[in-house]
Amino acid sequence: MPYVNIRIAGSLSREQKAKIAAEITDTLERIAYKPKSYTHITFDELPDENWAIAGQLLDEE
Amino acid sequence: MPYVNIRIAGSLSREQKAKIAAEITDTLERIAYKPKSYTHITFDELPDENWAIAGQLLDEE
Amino acid sequence: MPYVNIRIAGSLSREQKAKIAAEITDTLERIAYKPKSYTHITFDELPDENWAIAGQLLDEE
Amino acid sequence: MPYVNIRIAGSLSREQKAKIAAEITDTLERIAYKPKSYTHITFDELPDENWAIAGQLLDEE
Amino acid sequence: MPYVNIRIAGSLSREQKAKIAAEITDTLERIAYKPKSYTHITFDELPDENWAIAGQLLDEE
Amino acid sequence: MPYVNIRIAGSLSREQKAKIAAEITDTLERIAYKPKSYTHITFDELPDENWAIAGQLLDEE
Numbered sequence: 331m332p333y334v335n336i337r338i339a340g341s342l343s344r345e346q347k348a349k350i351a352a353e354i355t356d357t358l359e360r361i362a363y364k365p366k367s368y369t370h371i372t373f374d375e376l377p378d379e380n381w382a383i384a385g386q387l388l389d390e391e
Numbered sequence: 392m393p394y395v396n397i398r399i400a401g402s403l404s405r406e407q408k409a410k411i412a413a414e415i416t417d418t419l420e421r422i423a424y425k426p427k428s429y430t431h432i433t434f435d436e437l438p439d440e441n442w443a444i445a446g447q448l449l450d451e452e
Numbered sequence: 453m454p455y456v457n458i459r460i461a462g463s464l465s466r467e468q469k470a471k472i473a474a475e476i477t478d479t480l481e482r483i484a485y486k487p488k489s490y491t492h493i494t495f496d497e498l499p500d501e502n503w504a505i506a507g508q509l510l511d512e513e
Numbered sequence: 514m515p516y517v518n519i520r521i522a523g524s525l526s527r528e529q530k531a532k533i534a535a536e537i538t539d540t541l542e543r544i545a546y547k548p549k550s551y552t553h554i555t556f557d558e559l560p561d562e563n564w565a566i567a568g569q570l571l572d573e574e
Numbered sequence: 575m576p577y578v579n580i581r582i583a584g585s586l587s588r589e590q591k592a593k594i595a596a597e598i599t600d601t602l603e604r605i606a607y608k609p610k611s612y613t614h615i616t617f618d619e620l621p622d623e624n625w626a627i628a629g630q631l632l633d634e635e
Numbered sequence: 636m637p638y639v640n641i642r643i644a645g646s647l648s649r650e651q652k653a654k655i656a657a658e659i660t661d662t663l664e665r666i667a668y669k670p671k672s673y674t675h676i677t678f679d680e681l682p683d684e685n686w687a688i689a690g691q692l693l694d695e696e
Contacts, residue, residue: 331614331686331693332659333577337433338637344570349666351565355688357658360644361651366567370575370614372520374565375519379405380434381636382412384427387405388636392503392510392639392675398555399454401532403484405453410483418475422468425458431636431675441529441556442453443534445549449453453553455516459677466623466631473626485677488628492514492553494581495624499650502678504656506671514583514625514632521576521606529605536601544593545586564575571575588684588692595687610689616642617685 332364337374339381339388347373393425398435400442400449408434459496459505461510469495480510520540520557522564522571529554576608580601581618583632591617637669640680644686644693652678 334354342350355369379391395415403411412432419425439450456476464472473493480486500511517537525533538552561572586594595601599613622633647655658689660674683694 331642331688333614333616333642335640335642336637336668337639338669345567346573346666347562348570348573350662351570352568353662353666354659355565355568357655357662361654361658362647364643369565369567370577371565372436372559372577374557375561375563376433377433379408380436381434382408382416382430383636384430385413385416387409387412389405390409392459392505394459394677396457396459397454398456399484399486400667407483409688414479414483415476418472418479420543422471422475423464425460433638434525435557437555437557440530441558443530443538443554444453445540445552446535448534450474450527451531456556466633469626470631470634471621472622473631477626477629480552487602491626491628492516493626494516494620496620496679497624498677499677501652504652504660504674504676504682506674507657507660509653509656511649512653514581514627516583518579519576520578521608525606526603532605533601536605537598540594540597540601544590544597545582547582565580588694591687592692592695593671593685595692599687599690613687613689615687618679618681619685632641 332358332369334371335374336371337376339376339378341375342373393419393430395432396435397432399432400439402435402436403434453484454480454491456493459498461498463497464495472486515541515552517554518557520559522559522561524558525556576602576613581620583620583622584588585619586617597609604614637663637674639676640679641676642681644681645685646680647678
């Protein structure tokens, strides 16, 4: 712990995921004093038709 | 917010997801007074072998 | 299953939760053909200072 | 309920998932007195590049 | 990882949580070959009025 | 979306949560091109006895 779950519609490149994981791990070390090795981060990339905002699936927009 | 996560075994058609999202968003507006634009809904469709009830995977039933 | 998790900032009255649960269960029966007894719904009510939108905790707004 | 969500990087065989579900359901019956039929267990198998520990994606290791 | 989230209505004693955590960690080591130190387990204990089955809050039953 | 859930054992001060939310929202804007207003972040602060690592509750350590 901490355990961080990031959910997005669409996908991220491997490079984007690597950078995001590095930055969030750094944020939690500096601000919450969590050693880097404690932080787990997971990415859930959902199809646009599996995410709705305001009652509409995102692939409608 | 609200953030609503719907998890099912098996899959739903795009049409089913659209209707479910529209109805739940409406429910939260009428009953919880959440403006429609605030509500996010995600669908997680799991393979039957990734869901167990009573200690048995659903593809055994 | 289905398993539905509803997360909001702030709280709902017992009556609101009862109505929301009844309506969503009904929605999933009519549209996704899930028998009512299959549907589990959970509510997570978070303090405003535990939810951020646009980088700001909700109790700042 | 209970609802148990197991998230791993990589994948499990069907046989592994069946055994894990059976054992955890048994654990919750013996220790928490939850009838077996109440327990739902889901498995989320994530690609290695979607899980980071210590700021590094697992496919880097 | 693995990351295991156990959600129940009502509460568990500290002793029950300790035993459940020990057994599930053991299960994942024997069956999924995950070293014990990798396994994180969290418990979410919800009020009965925050869990519905079949469209009814559990405190109605 | 994105929707980010941060789970920790113990608690964070309001100031820590504000800074973490601001930084992660910034990270997702710079790296994943998500407008700040899209990002929702939630914090779940769990009691130490509700989190286990290596089969031991954290309040044992």
